Amino acid sequence: MTAMLPSAPPRKRAPSARALATRQRVFDAAEQVFARQGFDGATIRDIAAAAGEPVGTIHHHGGGKEALFHATVARRADTLSRARLDALARLRATDELTPDGLLRAFMQPFFALSRDDPRWRDYARLVAFVSTDDRWRAISASCFDPTAQTFMDALHQRRPDASRSRIAEAFVFSVSAMLALLTSQGRIAALGGTPVPEDQQFDHLIHFCAAGFAA
Amino acid sequence: MTAMLPSAPPRKRAPSARALATRQRVFDAAEQVFARQGFDGATIRDIAAAAGEPVGTIHHHGGGKEALFHATVARRADTLSRARLDALARLRATDELTPDGLLRAFMQPFFALSRDDPRWRDYARLVAFVSTDDRWRAISASCFDPTAQTFMDALHQRRPDASRSRIAEAFVFSVSAMLALLTSQGRIAALGGTPVPEDQQFDHLIHFCAAGFAA
DNA sequence: GTCTATATGTAGATAGAC
DNA sequence: GTCTATCTACATATAGAC
Numbered sequence: 001m002t003a004m005l006p007s008a009p010p011r012k013r014a015p016s017a018r019a020l021a022t023r024q025r026v027f028d029a030a031e032q033v034f035a036r037q038g039f040d041g042a043t044i045r046d047i048a049a050a051a052g053e054p055v056g057t058i059h060h061h062g063g064g065k066e067a068l069f070h071a072t073v074a075r076r077a078d079t080l081s082r083a084r085l086d087a088l089a090r091l092r093a094t095d096e097l098t099p100d101g102l103l104r105a106f107m108q109p110f111f112a113l114s115r116d117d118p119r120w121r122d123y124a125r126l127v128a129f130v131s132t133d134d135r136w137r138a139i140s141a142s143c144f145d146p147t148a149q150t151f152m153d154a155l156h157q158r159r160p161d162a163s164r165s166r167i168a169e170a171f172v173f174s175v176s177a178m179l180a181l182l183t184s185q186g187r188i189a190a191l192g193g194t195p196v197p198e199d200q201q202f203d204h205l206i207h208f209c210a211a212g213f214a215a
Numbered sequence: 216m217t218a219m220l221p222s223a224p225p226r227k228r229a230p231s232a233r234a235l236a237t238r239q240r241v242f243d244a245a246e247q248v249f250a251r252q253g254f255d256g257a258t259i260r261d262i263a264a265a266a267g268e269p270v271g272t273i274h275h276h277g278g279g280k281e282a283l284f285h286a287t288v289a290r291r292a293d294t295l296s297r298a299r300l301d302a303l304a305r306l307r308a309t310d311e312l313t314p315d316g317l318l319r320a321f322m323q324p325f326f327a328l329s330r331d332d333p334r335w336r337d338y339a340r341l342v343a344f345v346s347t348d349d350r351w352r353a354i355s356a357s358c359f360d361p362t363a364q365t366f367m368d369a370l371h372q373r374r375p376d377a378s379r380s381r382i383a384e385a386f387v388f389s390v391s392a393m394l395a396l397l398t399s400q401g402r403i404a405a406l407g408g409t410p411v412p413e414d415q416q417f418d419h420l421i422h423f424c425a426a427g428f429a430a
Numbered sequence: 431g432t433c434t435a436t437a438t439g440t441a442g443a444t445a446g447a448c
Numbered sequence: 449g450t451c452t453a454t455c456t457a458c459a460t461a462t463a464g465a466c
Contacts, residue, residue: 015449016449022450037255038253038255038348040252040253040255040256043442044443045441054450055443055452056444056445056451056452059442059443059444060450064442064443065442128347131399132347133253134401137401140402140405141405145405145406148406149406152407163411165403165408165409166411166419167407168403168406168408168410169403169407169419170423171407172392172395172399172406173391173392173395173396173423176388176395177387177392179391180347180388181384181388183347184346184387186349187346187352188380188383188384188387190352190355190356190360191360191364191367191386192380192383192384192386193379193380194380195380195383196378201384204385205384205388207427207430208427208430209427210430211426211427211430212422212423212426213423215423215426231431234431234432237432258459259461260459260460268432269432270460271432271434271435271462272432272433274461274462275431275432276431280459280460280461
């Protein structure tokens with residue numbers, strides 16, 4: 001992902017610390033606005049306002065609206081994948097490759113990161129948009145599918161009798177439920193009164209999905 | 216829902232058959248375009264092109280973009296709710312109020328309608344947009360929440376030990392999975408090779424969610 | 431009810447000063 | 449790299465002829 005092709009032109013020089021800070025403000029603002037309003041609902045001007053930067057700066061760092069969206073999604077994807085694969089490696093060390101443990105390893109990093117940094121909560125909304133819109137299938141394929149396949153391989157080994165497509169169905173159901181929990185607290189509250197703490201909700205999610213896999 | 220307040224002004228006269236046909240073309244087109252592109256991604260011009268009508272006609276029948284969206288969602292909501300509640304009534308007659316049966320009664324109508332009429336498939340996408348965007352919370356609350364509450368009541372009776380919020384969580388997980396199956400065939404295919412027939416996928420969905428409720 | 435023409439606002443993108 | 453000013457296109461909405 002971070003490897004550079006030999007033919008790639010070398011950068012002129014390292015960007016200044018100030019430029020890097022501006023760049024980060026731009027991407028943080030894009031993340032927030034895209035997450036709240038979606039790709040079509042967001043405007044470059046909204047992002048500029050959120051970043052406290054002029055409109056031209058957004059274009060300079062983002063390279064156009066679509067490229068900015070793509071880069072915003074890709075920015076945190078490596079961190080998320082690594083956290084998931086690390087959790088999987090730790091799980092393999094304990095030899096507890098149950099559906100429960102595997103789902104926990106896949107989902108827990110997202111919740112842990114969201115708890116520590118509200119920008120990860122925005123990122124979850126962004127991922128939900130990307131996952132449900134065929135228009136961004138290519139982004140999903142490059143940012144999320146490889147790790148998903150790794151976990152599906154492990155889940156499939158536990159249930160060699162099930163077909164691959166059946167594993168994929170159950171995995172999509174589980175990811176949908178996970179994203180619903182991360183992004184639709186309002187919906188849960190509207191239907192069920194006062195919600196419980198998120199740690200508990202996370203345990204409920206794992207139980208729900210693990211039971212589904214066991215069935 | 217269809218009741219009219221006493222103070223409502225009476226319509227001048229019944230609309231002509233031709234006007235009714237135009238009106239239906241407008242709403243069918245709106246449904247298709249909103250479903251494919253979302254509220255912000257859709258334009259009145261796209262809808263006009265899909266309907267084969269001039270732009271002004273869309274405004275005349277729809278009453279502005281937002282009102283048109285709301286009316287498009289509401290148009291099929293009664294049919295869907297009635298089908299769900301009828302299935303629930305039939306279930307009560309057989310006295311098989313298991314989570315499996317209840318989830319089947321709630322979800323099956325959507326799949327049956329989608330199989331017979333592709334416009335219901337578009338409607339499913341539209342419902343997915345509405346369900347995941349807090350901006351349309353009011354539409355969800357009026358169109359879908361009452362029926363959802365009825366089914367949650369029945370599910371809660373089967374598990375009086377569980378808290379209401381826990382039932383709501385599991386219900387949201389289940390609905391998310393259902394909408395994923397109705398709208399994200401491409402996602403499942405991308406992750407799991409050749410998918411199985413939809414009847415089978417539906418059974419898998421029910422098993423997955425029922426197991427989650429049982430846990 | 432239907433359709434054309436138009437008013438008004440705002441979108442994404444860029445050119446060029448600093 | 450940063451910021452201002454502006455270009456061009458297209459959005460929603462409406463007014464008024466038919």
